[in-house]
Amino acid sequence: MAERRDKFTRGWWFILPGLTLMVAVVGTPLVLGFSYSLQDVFLYAFDAKTFVGFENYRRAFEDPLYINALRITAIFTLGCLVLSVGFGILIAFLLNARQVRLRPFWMALFLIPFVMTPIVGGIAWKFFIWEQDTGIINSILDLFGGPQPYWLLDRETALLAATITNSWHLIPLAVLVFYAALTTIPDELHEAGRVDGAGPFQALWYIILPILRPHILFVSIIIITSAFREFDMIWALTGGGPGRATTVLSIFAYNRGIANQDMGMANTIAFTMFIIMAVVAWVYITLYRKTGRHEA
Amino acid sequence: MITAGLKKRATVWGVHVLLAVWLIICILPPVMLLAASLNSTALFRSPLDLLLLRDFTLENFAQAFSRGDFWFFFTNSLIISGAAVIITLVVCVPLAYGLTKISGRARSAVSYGVLAMRFIPYVVLALPMFLIFVNLGLTGSRFGLLLAHLSIHIPFATWMLVGFFDTVPGELEEAGIVDGCTPWNLFWNVSLPVVRSGVIALAILVFIISWNEYLFALFLAGSNAQPLTVGITRFLGGAEAGAEYGIIAAYAVLVIAPVILFALTANRFIVSGMTAGAVKG
Numbered sequence: 001m002a003e004r005r006d007k008f009t010r011g012w013w014f015i016l017p018g019l020t021l022m023v024a025v026v027g028t029p030l031v032l033g034f035s036y037s038l039q040d041v042f043l044y045a046f047d048a049k050t051f052v053g054f055e056n057y058r059r060a061f062e063d064p065l066y067i068n069a070l071r072i073t074a075i076f077t078l079g080c081l082v083l084s085v086g087f088g089i090l091i092a093f094l095l096n097a098r099q100v101r102l103r104p105f106w107m108a109l110f111l112i113p114f115v116m117t118p119i120v121g122g123i124a125w126k127f128f129i130w131e132q133d134t135g136i137i138n139s140i141l142d143l144f145g146g147p148q149p150y151w152l153l154d155r156e157t158a159l160l161a162a163t164i165t166n167s168w169h170l171i172p173l174a175v176l177v178f179y180a181a182l183t184t185i186p187d188e189l190h191e192a193g194r195v196d197g198a199g200p201f202q203a204l205w206y207i208i209l210p211i212l213r214p215h216i217l218f219v220s221i222i223i224i225t226s227a228f229r230e231f232d233m234i235w236a237l238t239g240g241g242p243g244r245a246t247t248v249l250s251i252f253a254y255n256r257g258i259a260n261q262d263m264g265m266a267n268t269i270a271f272t273m274f275i276i277m278a279v280v281a282w283v284y285i286t287l288y289r290k291t292g293r294h295e296a
Numbered sequence: 297m298i299t300a301g302l303k304k305r306a307t308v309w310g311v312h313v314l315l316a317v318w319l320i321i322c323i324l325p326p327v328m329l330l331a332a333s334l335n336s337t338a339l340f341r342s343p344l345d346l347l348l349l350r351d352f353t354l355e356n357f358a359q360a361f362s363r364g365d366f367w368f369f370f371t372n373s374l375i376i377s378g379a380a381v382i383i384t385l386v387v388c389v390p391l392a393y394g395l396t397k398i399s400g401r402a403r404s405a406v407s408y409g410v411l412a413m414r415f416i417p418y419v420v421l422a423l424p425m426f427l428i429f430v431n432l433g434l435t436g437s438r439f440g441l442l443l444a445h446l447s448i449h450i451p452f453a454t455w456m457l458v459g460f461f462d463t464v465p466g467e468l469e470e471a472g473i474v475d476g477c478t479p480w481n482l483f484w485n486v487s488l489p490v491v492r493s494g495v496i497a498l499a500i501l502v503f504i505i506s507w508n509e510y511l512f513a514l515f516l517a518g519s520n521a522q523p524l525t526v527g528i529t530r531f532l533g534g535a536e537a538g539a540e541y542g543i544i545a546a547y548a549v550l551v552i553a554p555v556i557l558f559a560l561t562a563n564r565f566i567v568s569g570m571t572a573g574a575v576k577g
Contacts, residue, residue, distance in 0.1 A: 010479045014394030018387040018450065019406065025447040026413050026421065033424035046427065087318075094315055099308040104563070106315060111559040111566060112322050117508040119525050120548045123532070124325035127332070127541070128343060136324070136343050168321065173570060180571045200307075229417035232510040236529075250419045250511070257423050258515070270420040281415040285408055 030274075036267040043261035056268035066269065068244055069252035072159060073228060076248055079163035080170055080227035081220060087167070088174020088219060089212065093204055095175070096182040107179075114172035122236025125165045126152060130237075155245040158238050162246050166233045170226060174219045181215045182208065221284045228277065249273050326552060332545035333357065356546035366547065369527030372438060376523060377506035379442050384449040384502050389495060391450075392457030393483055396464075407458060413451035421447050422515040429516055436518020444512040449502050456501075459572045460494035461487060497569030500562050504555050524551045 037056055041049040060066045095106060113121065129136050130151040138148045151161045189207060231250040234240065240247040240255065247255070249269060257266025331346040336353040360366055395403055425444055426435070434440035464487050472486040488495075510525040517526055528551060531544055559566065 011394040011397030013479070014390040014397070014483065015406070018391030018394075018454065021387055021446065022391075022410070022413070022450045022454075025443050025450065026416070029421045029424040029428065029447070030416070032428060033420055036424060036427065041427070046430065091315070091318055094311050097307075097311045100311060100315070106319065107567065108560050108563040109319055110322055111563050112326060112556060114570075115504055115508075115555040115559045115566070116326060116552050117510075117525060117555060119508075119510045120329070120528065120552050121325060123528070123544070123548060124329050127545075128325060128328035134342050136328075139343060168325075172322075176567055176570050180567070225415055229419065231419065232508075232525075235510075250417065253419050253423065254514075257426075263423065263427060267423050270417065270423050273417045274420045277415040277417055278412070281412045284415075285411060 033267050033274075034271055036264055037271045039264050041263040041267075043257070043263055049264075052264070056264050057272070060265065060268050060272065065244065065247075066252070069247050069249050069269075072244075072246065073248040073250075075159060076163050076166070076230070076234075076246075077224055077227040079160075080167050080230075081223050083164070083167035084170045084174045084223045085216060085219060087171050088178050089204075089209075089216075091171070091175045092178035092182055093208065095179055107176075110172050110175055112172075113168050114170070116169070118169055118230075118232040119236045121169055122165065122233045125161075125168075126237050129165075130161050152238050153242055155242055158242055158245045162234050162237050165237060166227060166230055169233060170223055173222060177215050177219050178212060181212055185211055217284075217287060221280070224280060225277065228280075229273070326549075326556060329545050329548050329552070332542055333360075333549045335542060337542070353542075356542040357550075359543045360546040360550060363543070365527065366550070369522055369524045370550075372517075372521050373507060373523040373525075376438055376442050376445060376521070377503050379438075380445045380449055380506040381499050381502050383442070383446060384453045385495065385499060388450055388453035388457055388498075389488070390483065392454050393461050393487060395454070395458050396461045407455075410451050410454045410458075414455060418448065418511050422512050425512075426515045435516060436520040438521045441513060441516050441521050441523075444516055445506050445509060448505065448509075452505075453498055453502060456498055456569060456572050457491070457494065460491040464490045493565065493568065494572070497565035497572075500558055500565050501569045504558060504566075507555055 036049075038053055039049045039051050040056075091110070094100070095103060095110075100106070127135075132138060132148060132150045132153070135151070137151065141148065149157055151157045185208070229250055230248065231254070234246050234248060234251060238246045240251040250273070253266045253269040253273070256262050256269060328343060328346065331343075331349065333356050334349055334352055334354070335341065335346050336351040336355060341350075395406060398406075422444065425440075425447075429435040429437075429440050432440075434443075468490070469482050469486055472482050477486065507523075508525065509523070513521075513523050513526045517523065522530070528544070528547055531540070531547055
C-alpha cells in the first residue's frame with residue numbers, strides 16, 4: 001500500500017508543473033473565449049461589455065455569411081481529406097514497390113511541402129503556379145491550347161486552388177504514415193498475392209487497404225483537424241476572396257473580430273469551431289479506445 | 297520470358313516516372329522561389345526564363361538583408377522558436393514520463409484531456425488571448441507570443457512523448473529500483489536515455505512548428521515581436537507589388553532555408569516523430 005502511494009506521488013511530481021502550465025495557457029483562453037462569446041464585446045471599447053447569453057449564437061446561425069463560411073470550410077476540409085488520403089496511399093504504395101532504390105532520398109525531398117512555412121508556400125503557389133499570365137499551370141495548359149483561367153481571382157476556381165495547395169502541404173504526412181505501415185507488411189503476404197495471380201492494383205485493393213485501415217483513420221483525423229482550422233495557406237493565397245469564395249471559418253472569425261472589431265461574434269464563431277472539433281475528437285477517442293482494447 | 301522481363305522493366309520505369317512527377321511537384325514551389333530570387337527582373341517572367349537564370353544576380357539577397365528589418369524579424373523568430381523548444385522539453389518530458397507512472401484511471405483522464413486539446417482550432421485560443429494580452433499589456437511582447445506557442449506545443453509534445461516513454465521496458469526501471477535509484481535517477485539516468493532520439497525528433501518538430509507559425513503572430517505580435525512569417529507579409533503589402541518580386545522571393549528563401557535544411561538533414565527524426573502515435577500510442 002505504501003509502495004503504491006509512493007508510486008502515485010512519484011508520478012505526480014513530474015506531472016504537476018507541466019499540467020499547470022498547460023491548463024494556464026490552454027484552459028484560460030478557452031474559458032474566457034466562451035465567456036466572451038456570451039457577451040457583446042468590442043475591440044477598443046473593452047470595458048463596455050454586456051452579457052447577452054446565446055444571442056450571438058442565434059445571430060451567427062441566422063447569418064448567411066456564417067452559413068457560407070461553414071459550407072466553404074466543409075468543402076475545403078473534405079477536399080483536403082480525399083486528396084491527401086488518396087494520393088498519400090498511392091505515393092506510399094509506389095515508394096514501397098520492391099524495385100525502388102534510394103528510398104531515403106525520395107523520402108527527404110517528399111518532406112519538403114510539409115515543413116515549408118505555409119504562408120511562404122501559399123505565396124510561392126500564388127506567384128508561380130496559379131498566376132494567370134506566367135503561372136506554371138497556365139503555361140502547361142497553353143501548350144495544349146487550353147483555357148487560361150484566373151485561378152485565384154475566379155469564384156469558381158479559387159476554392160479548388162486553395163484545396164489543392166493545402167493538400168500539397170498535407171500529403172507528405174499521409175505518405176509518411178502509410179509508407180511506415182506498408183513496410184511492416186511481411187513480404188510473404190505480397191508473395192501469396194502474386195502466386196494467387198493478383199496484379200498490383202488487386203493487391204492494393206484486397207491486401208493493402210484492409211491492413212491500412214487503422215492508419216487511414218489516424219491520417220484522416222490529423223488531416224481533418226489541420227484543414228478545418230487552416231488559416232495561413234488560404235490567407236497567403238487569396239486572403240479569403242474573391243468575394244467570400246474562400247472565407248473559411250478561421251478567416252471569418254478573424255475578419256469579424258479584428259477588422260469589424262466585434263469580438264463577441266468572433267469568439268462565438270470560434271467556439272462553434274471548437275464544438276465541431278470536440279465532436280470529431282470524441283469520435284476519434286472512442287474509436288481509439290476500442291482499437292486499443294483489441295490490441296491489448 | 298522475354299515479355300515478362302520487358303513487362304517488369306516497364307513497371308520499374310513507370311514507378312520511377314510517377315515518383316519523379318510527384319518529386320517535381322514537391323520541390324517546384326521552393327525551387328521557383330529560389331530561381332526568382334536569383335534573377336534581377338523577376339516580374340512576370342516565364343517560369344523557364346527564371347529557372348535558366350537569364351538575368352542572374354545576388355542583388356535581391358543584398359536588398360532583403362538590408363531592407364525591411366530582416367534581422368529584427370529573424371531575431372524574433374529565433375528567440376521565440378528557441379525558447380519554445382527549451383520550455384516545451386523542460387516541461388513536457390517530465391510530464392509525459394510522469395503520465396506513464398501513475399495509475400490507470402488518472403492516467404487515461406489526463407492523457408485523453410491532452411489528446412483532446414490537440415483538436416482545438418488555433419483561432420479559438422488566439423481571439424481571447426488577444427483580449428487578455430491587451431489587458432495585461434502583453435501584446436507585442438515575445439513572451440506573450442511564446443505563451444501562445446506553448447498552447448500548441450504542450451499538448452502535441454506530451455502526447456508524442458508518452459508514446460515514446462511507453463516503449464521503455466518496465467524491467468529496466470525495476471532493475472534501477474533494485475539498485476537503489478532515486479525517482480529522479482530513474483527518470484534521468486534510466487528512462488530518458490532510452491527515448492533520446494524521440495526527444496530530438498520532438499525538439500526539431502517543435503522548432504519547425506514555431507518557426508512556421510503565422511496565425512498567433514498575426515493576432516498577438518503587435519509591432520515589437522513580429523517573426524519572419526509576419527515580416528514577409530509586411531513586405532508584400534508595403535512594397536509596390538510586382539516591382540519588389542525578386543526581393544520578396546529572396547526574403548522567402550531565407551525564411552524557409554532553415555526548415556528545408558532540417559528536412560534534408562534530419563528527416564530521420566522528423567519521420568519518426570510524425571509517425572509516432574500512428575498505430576497506437
